[in-house]
Amino acid sequence: MSASRDFQVADATLSFLEGDITKVPVDAIVNAANARLVGGGGVDGAIHRAGGPSIMRELDAIRPSIGRCQTGQAVVTGAGELPARYVVHAVGPVYRDGEQGEPDLLASCYRVSMQLAAEKGARTITFPSISTGVYGYPMAAAAEIAVGTVSAELSAPECPIERVAFVLFGAEAFGVHVRAAEQLLG
Ligand code: AR6
Numbered sequence: 001m002s003a004s005r006d007f008q009v010a011d012a013t014l015s016f017l018e019g020d021i022t023k024v025p026v027d028a029i030v031n032a033a034n035a036r037l038v039g040g041g042g043v044d045g046a047i048h049r050a051g052g053p054s055i056m057r058e059l060d061a062i063r064p065s066i067g068r069c070q071t072g073q074a075v076v077t078g079a080g081e082l083p084a085r086y087v088v089h090a091v092g093p094v095y096r097d098g099e100q101g102e103p104d105l106l107a108s109c110y111r112v113s114m115q116l117a118a119e120k121g122a123r124t125i126t127f128p129s130i131s132t133g134v135y136g137y138p139m140a141a142a143a144e145i146a147v148g149t150v151s152a153e154l155s156a157p158e159c160p161i162e163r164v165a166f167v168l169f170g171a172e173a174f175g176v177h178v179r180a181a182e183q184l185l186g
Contacts, residue, residue: 003171005178007185012154013163014147016181018174021167022050025083027122028076030113032130033089035068037075042133043169047087051080055087072108076116086120088113092131095138103145106131110149114161124163129173139173143180151185 003018021029021043031047034040037059039048048055058077069075074090090113093105109130117125129146131137150164168174 003174005181007181009151009154009185010159012159012161014151014154014181014185015163015165016174016178017165017167018169018171019167020046020169021126021128022046022082024126024165024167026126026165027084027124028086028088028113028117028120028126029079029082029084030074030088030090030117030125030127030130032128032133032135033069033074033091035071035091037063037069037089040134043128047082051082051087054078054080059089072105072112074109074112074116076120084126086117086122088116088125090130092135092137095131095136098141102131102137103141106137106142106145107149110146111153114150114153114164118160123161124165125161126165126167129166129168129177132173139176140180143177144184147177147180147184 005016007014032043069091071091071093074088077087079087090109093102132139132142
């Protein structure tokens with residue numbers, strides 16, 4: 001891990017780490033998945049590679065009952081060989097022009113993922129920067145939504161989550177997210 005920053009939000013810690021999300025021990029790791037829940041490239045590919053085949057077997061069992069996972073929603077599986085208990089597979093929006101509901105759908109990913117993780121008893125969660133790779137969401141805009149939404153959830157009364165960490169791939173992504181946090185959280 002080459003860089004990290006912590007912010008206090010209500011009773012919780014909001015952390016920013018530069019690195020590979022599959023290497024960071026946590027209760028629930030959030031994946032940037034697709035609606036068909038079939039795996040793919042980017043962080044999704046990395047999570048399935050590091051976690052092993054049991055994660056896809058669980059998704060195979062979930063798929064028939066829900067069909068596609070709606071954009072802005074998520075499903076939970078075990079974490080296989082990852083250093084985690086759960087994987088929350090969240091489906092971010094494909095970015096078009098920002099006028100197709102993308103901000104609300106991206107915020108929903110973060111909110112729903114935190115709620116599902118909390119329902120499973122998770123107290124610590126790691127997030128990648130959802131939608132900012134293949135799905136093309138401009139990172140500064142996505143970071144503002146991500147940090148704002150997670151901070152609001154952590155500030156809600158009786159939020160059971162103790163620590164959320166954004167694990168960012170590369171120095172630029174790390175810097176963009178830390179700047180968003182400095183602006184939003186002081
Ligand atoms: N750890 C942390 N962040 C990562 C890692 C990693 N190991 N690998 C990539 N990133 P993306 P999306 C960053 O494309 O835009 C997949 O094919 C990456 O630099 O993984 O939501 C799915 O199956 C970027 O900033 O997710 C979907 O089809 C961020 O993670 C589609 O891509 C998200 O990039 C989802 O696209």
